Amino acid sequence: MAIRSPSVSFLPTLVFLLANALLVAEATNVHYYDFVLRETNITKNCTSWSLLLVNDSLPGPTIQVHKGDLVFVNVHNQGDYGVTLHWHGVKQPRNPWSDGPEYITQCPIPPGTNFTYEVNFTTEEGTLLWHAHSDWTRATVHGAIVILPEEGNTYPFPKPDGEEIIVLGSWYSQGDELNAVLAEDLDEGADVPRSVGYMINGEFGDFVACSQDSTYHMYVDYGKTYHLRIINAAVSAELFFAIADHNLTVVGMDAAYTKPLVSPYIMLSPGSTIDVLFTANQTPGRYYMAARRYSSESTDVTNFDHVVTTAIIQYSGNYSLDSSPIFPNRSLPSYFDYDAADSFIFMLRSLASEGHPSDVPLNITRRMFIVASISEILCPHHDCVIGPTTIGSSLNNQSWENPSTDVLQAYYKNISGVYTADFPDFPPVFYNWTGDDMPEESGVSDKVTKVKMLEYNESVEIVFQGSDILRGAESHPMHMHGYSFYVVGHGLGNFDNVTDPLNYNLVDPVLVNTFAVPRDGWIAIRFVANNPGVWFWHCHIDRHMSWGMETVFIIKDGDTEETSMRGPPSYMPPCEDSYNIARMKYRRLPRQISHT
Numbered sequence: 001m002a003i004r005s006p007s008v009s010f011l012p013t014l015v016f017l018l019a020n021a022l023l024v025a026e027a028t029n030v031h032y033y034d035f036v037l038r039e040t041n042i043t044k045n046c047t048s049w050s051l052l053l054v055n056d057s058l059p060g061p062t063i064q065v066h067k068g069d070l071v072f073v074n075v076h077n078q079g080d081y082g083v084t085l086h087w088h089g090v091k092q093p094r095n096p097w098s099d100g101p102e103y104i105t106q107c108p109i110p111p112g113t114n115f116t117y118e119v120n121f122t123t124e125e126g127t128l129l130w131h132a133h134s135d136w137t138r139a140t141v142h143g144a145i146v147i148l149p150e151e152g153n154t155y156p157f158p159k160p161d162g163e164e165i166i167v168l169g170s171w172y173s174q175g176d177e178l179n180a181v182l183a184e185d186l187d188e189g190a191d192v193p194r195s196v197g198y199m200i201n202g203e204f205g206d207f208v209a210c211s212q213d214s215t216y217h218m219y220v221d222y223g224k225t226y227h228l229r230i231i232n233a234a235v236s237a238e239l240f241f242a243i244a245d246h247n248l249t250v251v252g253m254d255a256a257y258t259k260p261l262v263s264p265y266i267m268l269s270p271g272s273t274i275d276v277l278f279t280a281n282q283t284p285g286r287y288y289m290a291a292r293r294y295s296s297e298s299t300d301v302t303n304f305d306h307v308v309t310t311a312i313i314q315y316s317g318n319y320s321l322d323s324s325p326i327f328p329n330r331s332l333p334s335y336f337d338y339d340a341a342d343s344f345i346f347m348l349r350s351l352a353s354e355g356h357p358s359d360v361p362l363n364i365t366r367r368m369f370i371v372a373s374i375s376e377i378l379c380p381h382h383d384c385v386i387g388p389t390t391i392g393s394s395l396n397n398q399s400w401e402n403p404s405t406d407v408l409q410a411y412y413k414n415i416s417g418v419y420t421a422d423f424p425d426f427p428p429v430f431y432n433w434t435g436d437d438m439p440e441e442s443g444v445s446d447k448v449t450k451v452k453m454l455e456y457n458e459s460v461e462i463v464f465q466g467s468d469i470l471r472g473a474e475s476h477p478m479h480m481h482g483y484s485f486y487v488v489g490h491g492l493g494n495f496d497n498v499t500d501p502l503n504y505n506l507v508d509p510v511l512v513n514t515f516a517v518p519r520d521g522w523i524a525i526r527f528v529a530n531n532p533g534v535w536f537w538h539c540h541i542d543r544h545m546s547w548g549m550e551t552v553f554i555i556k557d558g559d560t561e562e563t564s565m566r567g568p569p570s571y572m573p574p575c576e577d578s579y580n581i582a583r584m585k586y587r588r589l590p591r592q593i594s595h596t
């Protein structure tokens with residue numbers, strides 16, 4: 001198979017850039033970034049690793065803009081398999097072509113080629129992240145996005161004295177063979193990899209061997225207030241975060257401001273970004289900031305990494321550095337503290353001020369009720385290790401299967417046979433979702449590529465209901481591309497469509513792009529379908545996404561050009577080549593790798 005040489009794709013990219021430069025000549029600020037993906041040698045856990053990184057750094061480079069800016073990111077893939085990048089939480093109005101999820105809006109960028117993403121910032125303000133959106137490459141390919149207020153504007157809180165980006169990441173012992181092991185496990189129906197450690201800004205911290213010398217430090221002065229832009233870039237782990245003896249004041253989430261919320265700890269789902277302020281008002285010394293896994297699974301599932309990742313907040317001044325830093329024993333919740341996780345996320349409220357108003361849809365024209373569940377999938381071949389069915393996950397008993405041509409291209413060019421437009425608004429059977437008495441058929445799902453079509457400007461309400469099928473009750477942080485949504489209701493147990501809507505918050509619900517459906521509970525979300533295009537939505541725990549907990553919204557065009565999806569750029573990565581290249585790496589791997 002031929003691998004595209006860089007020169008073949010360079011010329012169309014240049015033409016594309018020039019054309020776009022003309023189009024955006026009137027935009028306020030345009031930024032250009034080059035992201036070079038290549039295998040880089042780093043040492044972690046007392047071992048040397050070769051990992052796919054962006055610009056040789058973990059986490060990767062930060063994109064910093066003002067609200068309303070435009071960014072072009074030229075991604076040079078010098079790795080040995082196909083990748084895509086996603087600008088998580090950036091709405092990309094009318095332009096899904098630059099959104100990034102593989103086989104949804106594009107095919108992977110083949111090795112040896114480049115592709116330029118246009119990242120169009122509009123209403124977002126605060127903190128987001130970018131990450132790979134192909135296989136589990138995002139374990140090492142991710143970074144922060146900082147969106148400052150428009151020039152001349154200020155924060156809706158006193159200007160902090162300093163700020164730091166805190167990227168929480170996860171570590172896999174498979175190193176650069178993670179995607180290969182994942183592919184084999186999925187193929188065999190075996191459990192997929194679990195991370196063995198967590199990191200703060202690429203460092204495990206003091207409690208992991210060979211890591212103490214590189215523990216991340218943040219230096220503070222007594223009496224000053226600091227802004228932390230905290231990002232959960234872990235692949236499959238929800239995380240608690242706290243600073244010893246210091247309260248956190250949440251002021252934003254997912255690049256939208258919140259009412260100030262004072263809490264001794266926070267919980268972030270994968271894909272969530274939370275802006276917090278803290279004041280260095282304690283006795284000068286050293287204090288740990290720490291993140292610990294929140295496991296919403298059953299308490300008998302204990303095969304996850306229990307090590308706490310730490311960084312050190314170090315006050316200026318004269319004091320002894322001999323004693324170890326103070327640990328947040330009292331404030332950092334423990335692994336299975338479901339109540340701590342739920343009570344935190346359900347206290348969040350949008351700012352809803354004059355300068356940052358809420359705009360909750362009130363007249364709903366489309367209602368969906370979606371059961372998010374772990375599922376059994378009929379084994380597609382004779383090789384499955386656990387019997388005639390494999391473990392999977394689903395939405396309304398539909399378990400997503402990626403097509404080999406991306407959905408966006410198929411939609412735009414009217415290519416049949418890629419997807420069907422019959423994703424159901426309701427589950428096939430109704431039962432006691434959170435009880436122990438499941439009807440047998442409720443646990444079996446089909447592998448399908450079913451999307452949901454929406455008319456332009458529909459007002460949508462979705463109730464996501466968690467389920468205990470296969471004793472798989474667990475939190476599912478649902479993430480929507482192309483949109484933020486209001487979380488107007490939430491609860492534990494089964495949703496009641498008569499009484500629960502009476503308690504909806506239609507005044508100041510939190511506005512987010514990712515939000516956890518709690519273990520054995522439900523959330524109700526609302527948004528207006530005013531961004532035409534093809535938009536992925538999925539559980540942001542990649543274990544569940546790889547098992548099929550996702551689908552696609554296609555929002556049809558409105559009547560005018562401004563309400564219609566844009567056309568494609570002059571070059572998109574080809575599907576024929578990249579589909580094969582993305583998988584080439586797996587085929588040459590020895591089978592036993594998944595069992596080491």
Ligand SMILES: [Cu+2]
Pocket residue numbers: 475476477539540541544545549
């Ligand atoms: Cu999930």
